[in-house]
Amino acid sequence: MFDVYDLQSRLVEAAWPSGFEASQAKLLARLAEPYADEIRTDALGNVIVRRKGEGTKIAIPAHMDVLGLIVTDIDKDGYIRFDTIGGISSLTLLSTPFVFEDGSLAAVRAEAARIAKADNIEDFSDKRDMYADVGALGKETTERRIRPGMVAKYATHTVKLAGGKIISTPYADDLICCVSLLLALENLRDAKPENDLYFIFTAQEEVGTRGARAAAYHLEPDVCIVADVCDAIDSLSAEYPIGNKIGEGPAIKLRDGGSLSHRVIVDHLVRAAEENGIPYQFDPMVYGGTDATAMQHARGVVLSSGVSIPTRDIHSPYETVSADDVVQAGKLIAAAAQRKLEI
Amino acid sequence: MTDIFELQARLAGTACVSGIEQRTAALIRELAAPLADEVWIDTPGNVIAHVRGTGRKILICAHMDVVGFIVRGVDEKGFVWLSRIGGVSLQSCWNRLLRFENGALGTLRFVSGENGAFAKKKVGEITEDDYYCDLGAANREEALAAVSVGEGAVWVSDRRETAEGVLIGPYADDQVGCAILLRLLEELKESGNSGGNDVYVVFTVREEIGVIGALVAGNRLLPDFGIAVDVTTAWDAPINRPKYEGYTRLGAGPVLTVRDALLIADRQFNDRLIAVAEENGIPYQQGFSKGGTDASSFQGVGRGVAVTNVSVPQRYIHTAEEMIARSDAEHVLRLLAAFLSKPAGGADREKPDGSDREKPDGADGGKEEGDIHV
Numbered sequence: 001m002f003d004v005y006d007l008q009s010r011l012v013e014a015a016w017p018s019g020f021e022a023s024q025a026k027l028l029a030r031l032a033e034p035y036a037d038e039i040r041t042d043a044l045g046n047v048i049v050r051r052k053g054e055g056t057k058i059a060i061p062a063h064m065d066v067l068g069l070i071v072t073d074i075d076k077d078g079y080i081r082f083d084t085i086g087g088i089s090s091l092t093l094l095s096t097p098f099v100f101e102d103g104s105l106a107a108v109r110a111e112a113a114r115i116a117k118a119d120n121i122e123d124f125s126d127k128r129d130m131y132a133d134v135g136a137l138g139k140e141t142t143e144r145r146i147r148p149g150m151v152a153k154y155a156t157h158t159v160k161l162a163g164g165k166i167i168s169t170p171y172a173d174d175l176i177c178c179v180s181l182l183l184a185l186e187n188l189r190d191a192k193p194e195n196d197l198y199f200i201f202t203a204q205e206e207v208g209t210r211g212a213r214a215a216a217y218h219l220e221p222d223v224c225i226v227a228d229v230c231d232a233i234d235s236l237s238a239e240y241p242i243g244n245k246i247g248e249g250p251a252i253k254l255r256d257g258g259s260l261s262h263r264v265i266v267d268h269l270v271r272a273a274e275e276n277g278i279p280y281q282f283d284p285m286v287y288g289g290t291d292a293t294a295m296q297h298a299r300g301v302v303l304s305s306g307v308s309i310p311t312r313d314i315h316s317p318y319e320t321v322s323a324d325d326v327v328q329a330g331k332l333i334a335a336a337a338q339r340k341l342e343i
Numbered sequence: 344m345t346d347i348f349e350l351q352a353r354l355a356g357t358a359c360v361s362g363i364e365q366r367t368a369a370l371i372r373e374l375a376a377p378l379a380d381e382v383w384i385d386t387p388g389n390v391i392a393h394v395r396g397t398g399r400k401i402l403i404c405a406h407m408d409v410v411g412f413i414v415r416g417v418d419e420k421g422f423v424w425l426s427r428i429g430g431v432s433l434q435s436c437w438n439r440l441l442r443f444e445n446g447a448l449g450t451l452r453f454v455s456g457e458n459g460a461f462a463k464k465k466v467g468e469i470t471e472d473d474y475y476c477d478l479g480a481a482n483r484e485e486a487l488a489a490v491s492v493g494e495g496a497v498w499v500s501d502r503r504e505t506a507e508g509v510l511i512g513p514y515a516d517d518q519v520g521c522a523i524l525l526r527l528l529e530e531l532k533e534s535g536n537s538g539g540n541d542v543y544v545v546f547t548v549r550e551e552i553g554v555i556g557a558l559v560a561g562n563r564l565l566p567d568f569g570i571a572v573d574v575t576t577a578w579d580a581p582i583n584r585p586k587y588e589g590y591t592r593l594g595a596g597p598v599l600t601v602r603d604a605l606l607i608a609d610r611q612f613n614d615r616l617i618a619v620a621e622e623n624g625i626p627y628q629q630g631f632s633k634g635g636t637d638a639s640s641f642q643g644v645g646r647g648v649a650v651t652n653v654s655v656p657q658r659y660i661h662t663a664e665e666m667i668a669r670s671d672a673e674h675v676l677r678l679l680a681a682f683l684s685k686p687a688g689g690a691d692r693e694k695p696d697g698s699d700r701e702k703p704d705g706a707d708g709g710k711e712e713g714d715i716h717v
């Protein structure tokens with residue numbers, strides 16, 4: 001039996017940023033293998049897990065890439081200049097420990113002059129004025145460990161809060177939905193799905209949904225049910241008032257920043273939830289895109305919706321979700337996947 | 344022989360904010376007990392380890408408390424409101440994982456405010472009402488079952504030593520000082536030589552909120568010499584690097600303070616320590632800092648005490664990624680041991696406790712021969 005906390009922490013420790021997903025791809029393929037009819041990794045790095053069926057071809061993507069840093073240069077004193085992979089805010093950069101591929105722990109800081117000039121927190125610093133410090137004692141010692149092109153990720157770990165009901169973790173976006181997919185695969189083990197199912201652990205979502213676009217092109221699905229996180233707005237740190245609550249069930253996607261869900265798919269998900277007594281909410285995502293954005297018009301027409309996990313503080317080094325929402329999402333995805341979908 | 348960084352990690356595992364040093368104090372008392380002639384805990388909670396001698400009285404201290412947070416209250420939604428202890432820079436606290444005294448975990452978050460009001464604030468305008476801790480609790484009752492008002496909270500963050508011996512992680516300030524002083528007690532015990540000096544090694548409380556524990560210890564012990572072993576700013580990273588060369592660096596040796604915000608160090612005492620360093624081939628730096636340490640608190644007790652700091656240079660003080668070099672910590676230890684191996688001298692000075700005077704302090708209303716009274 002898969003356990004949400006255990007899977008999430010294993011994925012977090014294995015994961016590396018977009019374009020560098022080999023390690024989490026291998027782990028996911030190994031975990032999914034007992035439940036797959038067919039499993040393969042495409043040229044872009046997407047891991048595609050097939051459960052064969054006669055009916056509608058459904059793609060179920062969850063992205064396995066995560067946010068991070070990439071080294072651009074090492075300066076004369078051994079401090080590291082970098083660019084971000086994916087959207088990390090300045091305040092998050094300056095208050096999060098990072099770890100490089102070689103295990104070097106790093107602090108990100110900004111040059112003094114820039115901090116003094118900042119008018120407000122939003123404008124607090126620009127990554128051009130930032131550097132990563134791995135305990136530099138000069139250029140040569142840093143270069144023994146770090147070279148341009150190496151990547152770093154958040155050096156934070158999965159923790160249980162509130163006695164285990166709540167999980168706070170780096171990269172809930174979107175490893176927690178990779179967990180939902182694994183739970184769904186487990187739920188489907190003895191089922192005979194009435195649709196042709198492609199569970200896809202996609203690459204390079206955070207840099208522009210690149211993996212999903214390639215997968216949709218070569219798989220030619222009819223339908224896309226994306227598994228990603230959505231904003232929970234039930235804490236004081238929420239930046240706008242539109243979104244969901246943690247602990248009240250997975251959220252059926254109505255839209256996101258780059259896709260409109262199709263009524264037929266939304267209704268299909270609602271019926272799957274209601275027939276199986278699965279609690280649900282609706283995800284009205286205002287900002288940001290998902291793999292549905294890319295799949296919807298990658299090739300011909302792909303009707304889309306999704307099963308989202310409400311998440312507090314998305315893109316921070318501790319994103320907070322309800323463990324039960326993930327379990328229910330696994331049930332909902334499985335129920336919707338095996339229930340006959342006619343379009 | 345215990346490794347300084349291993350000892351630091353063990354102490355940091357017990358450390359909590361000012362006023363909540365009891366767990367660290369108990370561990371230090373246990374570790375110091377076999378190493379000193381007497382060990383006791385005084386009224387404010389300082390741990391004092393005495394290595395007896397007949398010469399001059401020397402107080403060497405490091406502080407046990409760390410910066411962090413304390414619970415102010417819990418609201419009806421179960422969010423925990425905090426108060427800062429010590430000089431924590433709030434912009435480096437965003438999203439940090441906190442551990443409360445009883446083990447509960449939560450993340451520190453900023454209140455977004457209406458229409459992103461928080462992001463439009465100036466950095467200096469952040470107040471205690473702008474941040475809170477999310478325990479994942481469903482309501483006030485659930486939160487209060489996990490934490491209580493007045494409980495301390497500290498950062499939980501990764502800790503690692505590089506191949507070049509740089510330690511990265513939280514709470515080197517000043518658990519490394521405490522570790523160095525425990526090692527110093529070990530060395531004095533092993534060598535049996537403390538130069539005849541009367542040595543008091545003091546692990547102080549409440550440094551981060553105004554050097555309070557050291558003031559009490561200084562007042563009580565009235566030493567001839569005082570040394571605070573703490574961390575001090577290394578000015579070698581882009582975050583604070585000045586335009587001139589010659590600033591203090593990580594890995595370039597112990598820093599003898601020339602001045603900080605609260606202290607101008609005793610010139611003769613610094614010269615003495617420099618001579619000891621040079622005789623023993625120990626690297627050293629002279630430094631300036633914008634902070635303060637325990638040394639300042641008792642410079643003015645009794646008839647005055649000759650004080651200075653022997654510090655470990657550190658980057659990113661009061662964050663969860665403090666950086667110090669192993670070689671600096673080891674050189675601080677060697678310098679202190681070398682200084683204590685010979686009589687501390689100071690014969691040309693009065694004793695701070697007045698015990699070298701014919702009339703004890705306070706007689707004749709404090710008037711003394713030679714004073715000019717108007």
